[in-house]
Amino acid sequence: MKRTFILVLLISTFLFACSSPPATPSAAIVQTAIAQTQAINPTSTLSISPTAEPTHPSILQATPDFPVRFNVATLIADLKPLFSIAHVLGLARLENGHLLVTIEVPGGVQGTYYAVVGNKKFDCRILVEYPDHIYCNGISPKPDQYVNVILFEQGNKEAVFEAQIGIPP
Numbered sequence: 081m082k083r084t085f086i087l088v089l090l091i092s093t094f095l096f097a098c099s100s101p102p103a104t105p106s107a108a109i110v111q112t113a114i115a116q117t118q119a120i121n122p123t124s125t126l127s128i129s130p131t132a133e134p135t136h137p138s139i140l141q142a143t144p145d146f147p148v149r150f151n152v153a154t155l156i157a158d159l160k161p162l163f164s165i166a167h168v169l170g171l172a173r174l175e176n177g178h179l180l181v182t183i184e185v186p187g188g189v190q191g192t193y194y195a196v197v198g199n200k201k202f203d204c205r206i207l208v209e210y211p212d213h214i215y216c217n218g219i220s221p222k223p224d225q226y227v228n229v230i231l232f233e234q235g236n237k238e239a240v241f242e243a244q245i246g247i248p249p
Contacts, residue, residue: 162187179220188212192234198227223249
């Protein structure tokens with residue numbers, strides 16, 4: 081009986097030691113969480129007085145070591161498009177002479193968008209497989225020049241994103 085117990089204990093210890101470590105989150109998830117944390121307050125530091133109530137108790141938690149601690153889980157659960165840190169991910173000239181502009185928006189996007197590239201309207205769409213990318217396609221402006229890319233949400237006259245790009249030859 082004692083030998084059986086020791087044998088089971090040794091086998092259990094061996095199996096436990098050989099088991100794989102817990103899965104770590106992917107680099108994309110970590111980068112998105114970091115970007116969202118920085119987007120909430122990228123330049124200034126918040127300070128909370130001991131008697132003041134945080135404006136968003138689910139997001140802000142005051143501690144003696146840090147004036148404010150962000151709850152990353154809450155930030156990820158409340159994902160919203162972060163157009164303030166969006167950027168043009170790529171440009172491609174298509175065989176039909178059109179230009180494809182890919183805009184990456186951390187936090188993912190939903191809805192319908194269109195873009196104005198130079199003075200030309202581009203139709204945009206979001207693929208289910210890549211919810212944080214907006215693909216805009218339209219007739220390419222003249223090559224070898226810089227133009228503005230202005231992104232609008234359908235039905236809204238205020239731009240949600242703007243950048244300058246160089247049109248490839």
